[in-house]
Structure formats: structure tokens, C-alpha cells
Amino acid sequence: MAEAMKGLKRTHRCTEVSKADCGSTVTVMGWVQKRRNLGSLVFVDLRDRSGLLQVIFDEKDIGAEGFEKAGTLRSEYVIAVVGRIEPREGAVNENLKTGEIELRATQLRILSESETPPFPIEENSQTKEELRLKYRFLDLRRPDIQRNLMLRSKVTTEVRKFLTDEGFLEIETPILIKSTPEGARDYLVPSRVHPGSFYALPQSPQLFKQLLMCSGYDRYFQIAKCFRDEDLRADRQPEFTQIDMELSFVDVDDVIDVNERLLARIFKEILGVDVQLPIQRMTWQEAMDRFGSDKPDLRFGMELHNVSEVVKDCGFSVFTNALAAGGSVRGINAQGQGHMPRKKIDALVEFAKGYGAKGLAYLAINEDGTYKSSFAKFMTEQELDALVAAMEGKPGDLLLFAADKNKVVWDVLGALRIEIAKNLGLLKKDDFKFLWVTEFPLLEWDEEEKRYVAMHHPFTMLMEEDLDKLDSDPGAVRAKAYDIVLNGTELGGGSVRIFQNDIQSKMFDMLGFTKEQAQEQFGFLMNAFKYGVPPHAGLAFGLDRLIMLMAGCDSIREVIAFPKVKDASDLMTEAPGPVDEKQLAELCLACTRSEETQE
Numbered sequence: 001m002a003e004a005m006k007g008l009k010r011t012h013r014c015t016e017v018s019k020a021d022c023g024s025t026v027t028v029m030g031w032v033q034k035r036r037n038l039g040s041l042v043f044v045d046l047r048d049r050s051g052l053l054q055v056i057f058d059e060k061d062i063g064a065e066g067f068e069k070a071g072t073l074r075s076e077y078v079i080a081v082v083g084r085i086e087p088r089e090g091a092v093n094e095n096l097k098t099g100e101i102e103l104r105a106t107q108l109r110i111l112s113e114s115e116t117p118p119f120p121i122e123e124n125s126q127t128k129e130e131l132r133l134k135y136r137f138l139d140l141r142r143p144d145i146q147r148n149l150m151l152r153s154k155v156t157t158e159v160r161k162f163l164t165d166e167g168f169l170e171i172e173t174p175i176l177i178k179s180t181p182e183g184a185r186d187y188l189v190p191s192r193v194h195p196g197s198f199y200a201l202p203q204s205p206q207l208f209k210q211l212l213m214c215s216g217y218d219r220y221f222q223i224a225k226c227f228r229d230e231d232l233r234a235d236r237q238p239e240f241t242q243i244d245m246e247l248s249f250v251d252v253d254d255v256i257d258v259n260e261r262l263l264a265r266i267f268k269e270i271l272g273v274d275v276q277l278p279i280q281r282m283t284w285q286e287a288m289d290r291f292g293s294d295k296p297d298l299r300f301g302m303e304l305h306n307v308s309e310v311v312k313d314c315g316f317s318v319f320t321n322a323l324a325a326g327g328s329v330r331g332i333n334a335q336g337q338g339h340m341p342r343k344k345i346d347a348l349v350e351f352a353k354g355y356g357a358k359g360l361a362y363l364a365i366n367e368d369g370t371y372k373s374s375f376a377k378f379m380t381e382q383e384l385d386a387l388v389a390a391m392e393g394k395p396g397d398l399l400l401f402a403a404d405k406n407k408v409v410w411d412v413l414g415a416l417r418i419e420i421a422k423n424l425g426l427l428k429k430d431d432f433k434f435l436w437v438t439e440f441p442l443l444e445w446d447e448e449e450k451r452y453v454a455m456h457h458p459f460t461m462l463m464e465e466d467l468d469k470l471d472s473d474p475g476a477v478r479a480k481a482y483d484i485v486l487n488g489t490e491l492g493g494g495s496v497r498i499f500q501n502d503i504q505s506k507m508f509d510m511l512g513f514t515k516e517q518a519q520e521q522f523g524f525l526m527n528a529f530k531y532g533v534p535p536h537a538g539l540a541f542g543l544d545r546l547i548m549l550m551a552g553c554d555s556i557r558e559v560i561a562f563p564k565v566k567d568a569s570d571l572m573t574e575a576p577g578p579v580d581e582k583q584l585a586e587l588c589l590a591c592t593r594s595e596e597t598q599e
């Protein structure tokens with residue numbers, strides 16, 4: 001077989017040539033996008049990751065044999081072409097970067113042939129996602145995915161540059177670690193050498209980065225793979241990537257400062273978008289009260305109004321019962337939506353039920369100022385007027401109310417706000433609204449386990465002024481934790497860490513760890529704290545989500561080269577798969593159940 005590359009050297013990518021190169025000879029290599037025979041000419045659109053270049057095969061230039069070969073080219077053949085760049089003879093193609101030029105081939109070599117692909121390799125494919133993922137190696141040839149992965153590479157390069165300039169060291173932490181059953185479920189890896197013992201894959205490098213601070217590295221970062229064995233959720237990946245960092249001798253403002261400058265740099269350098277600094281900040285409480293969410297989308301208003309005071313004595317028992325049970329009544333004003341047909345309102349009610357609402361009360365203000373409402377008959381005119389006034393309702397508006405425990409009311413109205421905005425087309429993908437959410441609650445009550453769990457993680461410091469509430473009112477203690485939010489998506493989060501052994505022990509205590517359990521699981525950290533620990537804090541960004549928003553995509557699968565699907569399997573390699581009895585025996589493992597035998 002001839003040596004494929006003998007005598008050939010690629011000089012340019014397809015779109016690295018321009019009008020300025022006219023007259024020069026170049027060698028390009030890539031995939032045949034399309035071939036057209038036009039009488040005595042063969043046209044080929046040649047594709048590589050940079051884009052398309054039109055190649056003309058003319059017998060005059062390439063000779064009879066080359067011309068005949070060109071006539072046999074089919075989609076996805078890989079070819080090398082030597083030729084001369086010339087201005088286009090035909091019409092200029094405004095949509096192509098190389099639309100003004102073409103390559104007159106003088107030499108053609110077919111490097112490999114291709115079967116007909118199971119779907120066309122083109123932008124904005126209509127192909128079903130399962131098929132695309134089964135043939136991901138072909139799907140990855142599509143220009144939109146290629147752009148996403150190139151964007152991703154640019155972002156990680158910029159992150160490395162920025163953080164290195166800021167004095168951060170890139171340090172790797174282990175992938176085979178000890179299991180710590182707090183947070184999500186661990187992926188486990190059996191140890192062959194220690195039968196019956198398991199490693200866990202890291203959910204994040206949290207403990208190691210804190211230990212690095214104890215060891216004096218003072219500014220660490222890592223583009224880290226993290227693993228969480230969570231239940232099936234639409235846009236989650238069992239493995240995902242974080243931009244992870246930790247800093248010593250800092251407080252909340254220092255972490256926020258360096259990270260907002262990092263974001264501003266990335267958005268400016270890569271998207272040309274100016275991020276106004278400082279980024280707006282909002283406490284968790286304010287975010288919940290105004291937007292019903294700890295990751296508010298600030299691209300539009302439609303804020304929540306707490307109308308509990310206004311309706312506390314009204315005749316509508318749905319409202320008064322919720323208040324009597326310690327809950328609240330809140331509403332949103334969908335301005336100008338008073339004409340919404342009943343069917344659409346019903347759909348919103350169903351949507352709200354999906355978020356735990358028992359129902360949704362509504363009131364539309366007709367253009368003549370009269371009301372159309374699901375609960376008007378239970379209220380006096382004055383009560384209705386007061387409610388409308390509290391909601392800043394005007395003729396043509398639609399008011400929607402939820403009455404329940406605070407958490408349910410927030411969840412329902414927070415989600416409804418987004419749903420309505422989506423339906424109204426208010427969510428512009430190129431409008432980037434950043435927000436820091438601060439002062440999260442330290443602890444969250446877990447109904448199932450009947451105990452407090454850490455809202456962020458057990459190493460998060462509380463606000464010093466709330467220290468005395470730790471015993472008397474743990475639920476009200478605020479944490480030195482912060483999230484960075486972009487357009488309603490949590491891009492990342494972090495916290496100032498506990499670095500005092502007594503507070504850390506107390507925290508483990510609050511979370512229901514016995515002294516022995518804490519020692520057994522986190523003894524090494526507590527130990528490290530005994531030998532001189534700097535105050536430290538950190539943060540991690542979800543890289544996949546960041547790229548998804550920058551690329552304007554709807555799913556992180558569009559920005560991950562080889563993603564898994566909802567049930568955590570890989571449709572291309574068919575992982576996970578069964579293993580040999582021999583492999584299991586070496587690990588001293590036996591399967592008691594497989595998918596086939598599962599009910």
C-alpha cells in the first residue's frame with residue numbers, strides 16, 4: 001500500500017486561505033462535504049474543522065486520471081488536494097468564509113473512503129439525538145458541535161492563562177479516593193489488592209484542595225473531572241468538569257473579586273461581551289423573596305409579591321388556611337397577559353402542580369377594570385381591589401397566586417416566572433445577566449432523615465454574627481457561601497471554609513456524625529488543622545454549564561465530546577457493560593442481580 005502522506009504536507013486548513021493567497025499553491029486535507037459534476041468540471045466542497053473550501057477539478061489542470069478520480073469522490077471520503085487559490089469564477093458565496101475564492105486542483109489523493117453515513121453531516125441536524133450519540137464520532141464532525149468544542153478549548157486556555165497570571169498553581173488531585181457519604185452518591189471502584197474495600201471517584205476535589213491550603217500552596221486551581229451517581233435527571237452527567245479553585249488568607253470579597261474578573265476576561269476575550277463589574281450581589285433571602293429562586297434569572301422582571309398581609313382576613317380559605325399553617329400567599333403579575341385563554345391558564349396550573357402546588361389561584365384584570373378570577377366569589381370587592389393594588393395590577397394584567405409553605409410557594413412561582421417568560425420569548429440567549437447570590441442558609445432540614453444537612457457542604461463557615469444561633473436556631477444561621485448565577489443557571493459556587501477545629505467538630509455534630517464517624521471519615525483533615533492552617537476559601541464553576549450558556553445551547557451534551565445519556569449510559573461504547581466472571585473473581589465480587597433479572 002502506498003504511504004498515505006508520502007510527498008504531501010498540509011499547508012493550510014480549509015478556511016485559512018483567503019483572497020490574499022490568490023495565485024499561490026496550497027495543500028489542504030479534509031472530508032468531502034459534497035460533490036457536483038458540472039459537465040467538464042467536478043466541484044467538491046472540502047471540509048475540515050475550520051470550515052468549507054470549494055475545490056474545482058478541471059481536466060485541463062489535473063489530467064485525465066485525476067479528473068476521473070475526482071468523479072468518484074463521495075461524501076465523507078478523506079482526501080488531500082494540491083492546487084492554486086483563485087478568485088471564484090462563479091457567484092461569490094456570502095455565507096462562506098472562503099466564499100470569494102476556490103481551489104483549482106492540480107493533484108488529488110484519496111486518503112480513505114467512506115460508507116454512506118447514517119445521517120448527513122451538517123449544521124443544525126434534525127437527526128434524533130440517540131442516533132447522533134450512537135455515532136458520536138460522526139456527530140462530532142458537524143460544524144456546530146465542532147464550534148462548541150473549540151469554544152470550550154479556548155475557555156480552558158484562557159482560564160489557565162488568567163489564573164496562572166493571578167498566582168494560582170495548577171495541581172492535580174487523585175481520582176481514586178476514600179468514600180465520604182455526604183452529598184450525592186459516590187461512584188465506587190473495588191480494590192483488588194484489598195478485597196472488600198472500595199475507592200470512590202471524587203464528587204469534587206474539596207478535601208484535597210483544602211489540604212493543599214494547609215500545605216502552603218495558597219492559590220490552587222484545577223480543571224477537574226468530578227463524578228456523582230445521582231438519580232436520573234434530564235440534563236445531568238455522571239461525570240462532569242469543574243474549574244475548581246481554593247485560596248488562602250482570603251474572605252468572601254477576595255474570592256468574588258478574582259472570579260468576576262475571570263468571567264469578565266473570558267466573556268470579553270472569547271465572545272466580545274463586556275461584563276459590567278462589580279457583578280450585582282443579592283442575599284439568598286432577597287433572591288427567594290423577589291424571585292422564588294436561589295438562582296434568579298434577571299433577564300426579565302415579573303417579581304414575586306408577598307400578599308400574605310393583604311389577604312390574611314379575606315374569605316378565601318385556600319389563602320387563610322395556608323397562612324394559618326405558617327405558610328404564605330405570594331403572587332406574580334404577568335403584565336399584559338390578562339387575555340390569556342383559559343386553556344393556557346389551565347396548562348400553567350398543571351405546570352404549578354408539578355412543582356408541588358395544590359392549585360394556582362388567578363385573577364385577570366379586564367381592559368374595563370373588571371376582574372375574571374378563580375376566587376373572586378370568595379372575596380369582597382374591597383379585598384380584591386386591595387389585592388390587585390398590592391400586585392400593582394393594571395388593566396390587561398394576569399395575576400397568579402400560590403398559597404402554601406414558603407418553600408412550595410417559592411418553588412412554584414419561581415418556576416412559573418421562568419415558564420411564562422419562556423412562553424413569551426423573553427429569554428434572549430445573548431443577553432448575559434450575572435448575579436452573585438450570598439449568605440445562603442448554612443443548614444437545611446432533611447424531612448426524610450429528620451436531621452439537618454449542609455446546604456453547601458460540611459466545611460462551609462457560618463457568618464460570625466450568627467454563631468450564637470447555632471444551638472438556638474440552626475435553620476436561621478447564614479453561611480459564608482456564594483453562588484455565581486447566569487441567566488437563571490447556577491454557574492458555580494463556593495464558600496469560606498471552617499478552619500477552626502472546634503467549629504468543624506461542632507458542625508459534624510450538628511450534621512449527625514458521631515465523634516468516631518467524623519474521625520474515621522475526615523480525621524486527616526482535622527489532623528491537618530492541628531498543624532497550622534491558613535484561613536481559606538474557594539469556589540468551583542461547572543465548566544459544562546458555562547460553555548453551554550456561552551455557546552447558546554440548551555443542553556450540556558452539546559458541549560461535551562462524549563456525553564452520556566439520562567440513564568448514565570454511553571450509547572456509542574455501550575458502557576456500562578457486564579464484565580468477565582474472572583474479573584469479578586479477582587475483585588472478590590459476585591453479582592446478585594443484573595439488569596435482566598431486575599424487576
Ligand code: ASP
Pocket residue numbers: 203204205206245493494495538539540
Ligand atoms: N466543592 C464545591 C462544589 O463542588 C465547590 C467549593 O466549595 O469550592 O460545589
